[in-house]
Amino acid sequence: MNNDVLNNLKQRRSIYALGKNVKQSDQEIVELIESIIENSPSSFNSQSTRAIILFGDKHDQLWDIVAKRLKSEVPTEAAYQKTLEKINSFKAAYGTVMMFTDMDVIKNLEDNFPLYKDNFYDWSEQAIGNASLAFWTALATNNIGMNMQHYNPIIDDEVRAAFDVPANWRLRAQMPFGSIEAPAGDKDFMDRADRFRVLGD
Template identity: 35%
Template structure:
């Protein structure tokens, strides 16, 4: 596709941001912006990302610095427990899992994304015909928040990656930060100043993945 001129230059900026967002695993415990600015981005994701019927089912926790490190210490401790119980091979943990978790810990912060499925009870009753749809809708809305935060953090000079250590860490996370039982953890977004470039990425051709009609 040749270069397209959009009516609003912000569209070009947005598309550039979408294209430049990547998964960064090697992160430093540094921040290019203030903690208030990070806080603002995450708050905006909670307030402004859409949800089905405006149910507002996402719950988000921002962990910075020492609190962020606590999270990855929890994951390391839980995985060590699995090794001790013989559920994870020690060699795999030492050579692969532990260095990866230490890598996350070396970042600046983590955003925890939860869904409060219990808050959907009333609307499931009211719109019984849609009842089975509300849980997936809630997860879709949560994923939109994740993507928004990922883009915004990278726009400000962070690198980020998306992790899924639920349900392994759920109990400890809830207790450590005294979170409601109804908050179901979905994803953990780790961020920090990138210490290296992201890995190579390949793209399957658009043909077969996208169709346009009426152009």
């Protein structure tokens, strides 16, 4: 049994100690992410996943937006300072991939295939998950760490204005990436007997 894919998946971890010491060029990173998203599966080949890849000042701008927006959400100054430390760890990364779903694509599918209308948004979430896992893993095999954050929907309006995001793109995740400054900790797994069933001969 070839275990190359499994071994690559094992390298994909949520890395929170990220830095800017990335060896690859911005263009190499962009090409990898774009190509993987293009080749990731989606229901009806809908290709509903969208991405904006941020570097440099644009990357910093995103996390400044998050920090400013959370100021009004956190109850105390002490709590905000703790939150700010977390946000600054994402800002310390090299770049960020913002993941979106094109809601016009979903609406079109709902109109054209009414039998499956209630499923298309769920399937778009699967598509965005497929793409995210794939390029997250690919970056990990290139010694680039990443984690996934979800400050949507509270930052949606600010992000849309700052980065000229089309109104039909719905923000789903923010994925900071960069050099791995410290490895992820140990990962626990639940008992397989509680998680899987194998039936048949």
